[in-house]
Amino acid sequence: MLKVGIIGVGTVGSSVCQILEDNKDIITARAGVEITPVKGVVNNLSKKRDVSVTLSDNVDDILDDDSIDIVVELMGGVERPYAVVKKALEKGKAVVTANKALLAYHRYELQDIAGDTAFEFEAAVAGGIPIVNALRDGLSANHILSIKGIMNGTCNYMLTRMINDGVEYDAILKESQELGYAEADPSFDVGGFDAAHKLLILASIAYGIDAKPEDILIEGIQNINSDDIAFAKEFDYSLKLLAIAKTNEDEVELRVHPVLIPNGEMISKVDGVMNGVSVIGDKVGETMYYGPGAGGDATASAVIANIIDIARSGKSTPMLGFKQSLESGLKLANIDEMQTRYYLRLDVEDKSGVLAKVATILGDKNISIKTMVQKPSKNNNANLLLSTHTCKELDIKNAIEELKISGVVKSQPAMIRIEE
Numbered sequence: 338m339l340k341v342g343i344i345g346v347g348t349v350g351s352s353v354c355q356i357l358e359d360n361k362d363i364i365t366a367r368a369g370v371e372i373t374p375v376k377g378v379v380n381n382l383s384k385k386r387d388v389s390v391t392l393s394d395n396v397d398d399i400l401d402d403d404s405i406d407i408v409v410e411l412m413g414g415v416e417r418p419y420a421v422v423k424k425a426l427e428k429g430k431a432v433v434t435a436n437k438a439l440l441a442y443h444r445y446e447l448q449d450i451a452g453d454t455a456f457e458f459e460a461a462v463a464g465g466i467p468i469v470n471a472l473r474d475g476l477s478a479n480h481i482l483s484i485k486g487i488m489n490g491t492c493n494y495m496l497t498r499m500i501n502d503g504v505e506y507d508a509i510l511k512e513s514q515e516l517g518y519a520e521a522d523p524s525f526d527v528g529g530f531d532a533a534h535k536l537l538i539l540a541s542i543a544y545g546i547d548a549k550p551e552d553i554l555i556e557g558i559q560n561i562n563s564d565d566i567a568f569a570k571e572f573d574y575s576l577k578l579l580a581i582a583k584t585n586e587d588e589v590e591l592r593v594h595p596v597l598i599p600n601g602e603m604i605s606k607v608d609g610v611m612n613g614v615s616v617i618g619d620k621v622g623e624t625m626y627y628g629p630g631a632g633g634d635a636t637a638s639a640v641i642a643n644i645i646d647i648a649r650s651g652k653s654t655p656m657l658g659f660k661q662s663l664e665s666g667l668k669l670a671n672i673d674e675m676q677t678r679y680y681l682r683l684d685v686e687d688k689s690g691v692l693a694k695v696a697t698i699l700g701d702k703n704i705s706i707k708t709m710v711q712k713p714s715k716n717n718n719a720n721l722l723l724s725t726h727t728c729k730e731l732d733i734k735n736a737i738e739e740l741k742i743s744g745v746v747k748s749q750p751a752m753i754r755i756e757e
C-alpha cells in the first residue's frame with residue numbers, strides 16, 4: 338500500500354480524496370498497488386470538509402510521518418510551499434504538486450534537491466491536459482519549434498463572451514467573478530501572470546531555459562474593448578490570450594499577451610473556459626492538446642495520474658526530463674528585437690491630415706500599414722484601427738511614444754500583436 342498525505346485539502350485536495358475512493362479498483366489495477374490518502378493538512382480545521390482522511394493544521398504531521406510515501410502539495414503560493422516541498426524531498430518522500438507559481442520560481446532548485454526522489458507536477462499546467470508528459474516523454478525525440486497555449490480559462494471565457502456576445506470587459510469580468518471563474522482580485526488571471534507561470538514550466542521542459550516571470554513579456558487583457566473585437570471580426574481573426582514560446586536560431590522567445598490569430602488555426606477554436614496547447618516539433622509537426630484547464634476533478638485527475646506513475650516506477654527523474662543542457666547555446670531572446678505584425682487602435686482628431694501624420698510617424702520607424710478601418714469615436718474624434726506589416730517590437734514601441742506626443746492622438750494608443 339502507498340500512503341498519501343495531502344497538504345491543502347481544498348477543492349482539488351478534496352477531489353483527490355474522492356477520486357481515490359470512487360475509482361479505487363481501477364486505480365489499484367493500473368498502479369499495481371493500493372493507493373490510500375491517510376492525512377490532510379488545512380489552514381482552518383473548523384471548516385467542514387467531506388473527506389475521510391485525518392485532518393491537521395500542522396504540515397509536520399505529514400512530513401515527519403515515516404509511513405507516508407507521497408506528499409501532495411496543493412497549498413498555493415511560493416516560498417512557504419518551497420520550504421515544505423524541500424523538506425519532504427530531503428526526507429525521501431515523493432512529491433506531487435499542482436503549484437505553478439512554486440515551479441515558476443524554484444523548478445531547478447527543486448530538481449537538484451529531488452535527485453533520485455520522484456517529483457511530479459502534471460497538474461501545474463493546464464489542469465487535466467497531459468501536456469507535461471507530452472512534452473517530456475511523448476515528444477522527446479523532437480526539437481520543439483514552438484508552443485502556443487491558451488492556459489487561463491478565465492481570460493478565454495471572457496474573450497469568448499466579448500467576441501460572441503458583444504459583452505464589454507467590465508461586465509464580463511463581473512459575470513466571471515459571480516460564476517467563480519475570476520477571483521475578487523482578478524489581476525493574477527487577467528494580467529497574464531497565471532499563464533506566464535505555466536509557460537515557464539513548459540519552456541524549461543522544451544528548451545532548458547531558466548527564466549523567471551520578471552524576465553519575460555507579460556501583458557493582460559484589461560485594455561481590450563469592442564473596437565478591437567470589431568476589427569478582429571472584420572479581418573477574420575480570433576482574439577486570445579496566448580502563452581508563446583518559439584525558437585529563432587539560438588534564441589527562445591517567451592511571452593504572454595493578447596494576440597489576434599487567424600480563425601483557421603486550430604488553437605483559435607478553443608473557446609470558453611477550456612484550455613488548448615499547440616506544440617510544433619521538428620519531426621512530428623503540430624500536435625494539439627485540448628481540455629479543461631482547471632476545476633477540482635480535472636486537476637485532481639492529473640495529480641492522481643502522477644501518483645500512479647510513481648507507484649509504477651518508484652521514481653521519475655530528472656523531473657524536467659533532462660540533467661545536462663538541452664540545447665547548447667540557447668538563450669532568452671530580447672523581446673525588443675522580436676518581429677511580428679501589430680494591430681494599433683488610435684483615438685485621433687477627425688480632420689484632414691491626421692492619417693498622413695500617423696503614416697509619416699510609422700514610416701519614420703520603418704513600419705508600413707497593411708490594413709486600416711476608421712470608426713466613429715466620442716467627442717467628434719475617430720478611432721483608427723490599423724494593422725502593420727512585419728516589424729520590430731522596439732520600432733512599434735518607439736512609434737507609439739511618438740504618436741502619444743504627436744498632437745493628433747488623444748488618448749493612450751492600444752496595441753495587440755498579430756500571431757500568424
